[in-house]
Amino acid sequence: MDTITLSADLDALTKISAFITEAAELCGLDERATWQVQLAIDEAATNVIQHAYDPGNSGTITLGWVREGNRFVVTLHDTGRPFDPESVPLPDINSPLEERQIGGLGLYLITRLMDEARFDFHPQEGNVLTMVKYISVSPRDDVVLMPVMGRVDAVTAPELNKAVHTQIEAGARFVLLNLSDVTFLSSSGLRSLLLIRKELMTLGGELRLAGLQPQVHEVFALTGFTQVFAIHATTEDARAAFGLGRV
């Protein structure tokens, strides 16, 4: 693992950015993925620099990276106060300007831009944030992309179920649902997606979701299902992730 240790102040951000950009390019991430990683790591480092240490009691921040197969793994280590991601409010991404609150955006961006993010605290070592971006190799050619539109609720969820099921019966195992045109998703919709996911996993397949609008993503976030489903910013990201691990 290649690492860099810097004093935790804001001047470190440009060095961190240069370090991680070079690493990402070395690992073969494309320009867009490199930029997403750069932003996610910058947000994570900013959180450490601004919140981990008491004022006047400066500490360090250590960044490391390694390529494990098709996974670009980045770790961020500090010895400041324990960080609990649960304590950060969900960002407010739907309300109008006057009511918009601005907390939690950094953490939110990390989880949206990276394929995996895990926070660990060890009493001796401190905080370790492990983030993974999948490196797209030749993507699977058997991914079935299905666009979903409009409202997914108690009335329409059975139709979605049926449409996916027809594909599964025809042999589909790697299913990508493009939700960018979904305006509303209810708990019935979530239940449907859970059933589809379970069925595909049982068959050795994968379900991935892409393009969620903020209000739809919020439904997943509020119910904790962002940890259950493989959610990607775009269908390109999702395609690249099939067959790489986390389902």
Next chain:
Amino acid sequence: MEISHRPLNRVDLLEVAGRVDAATAPKLKQQIEALFADGRYRIVLDLAKLEYMSSPGLRVLIEARKRAREWKVTDLEGGDIRIANLPPKIREVFDLTGFTSLFEMYGDTVGAVGSF
């Protein structure tokens, strides 16, 4: 980050270039607040040369727009922060964070300035 300021008749044009991150966002905030202090609340941000913006930059933009809109000439006319030439990469951050609907955006500075 580099900011260049062009005062026009009724509007102030700020060109923001380079990186806006936690280290540089305070400078952007300062520059906007200096305009507010002069009673200048109609601002166009030309972001054509913006290479990078993380959440501290987003926070500055949202707080500035809230402040600008509190200033009113009449019920229909007042202050605002409007954006011109948002680069596609930064647009992606706006989309992810629900910022796209919070700002009036224009394809060029002429349109943005003329909108006031």
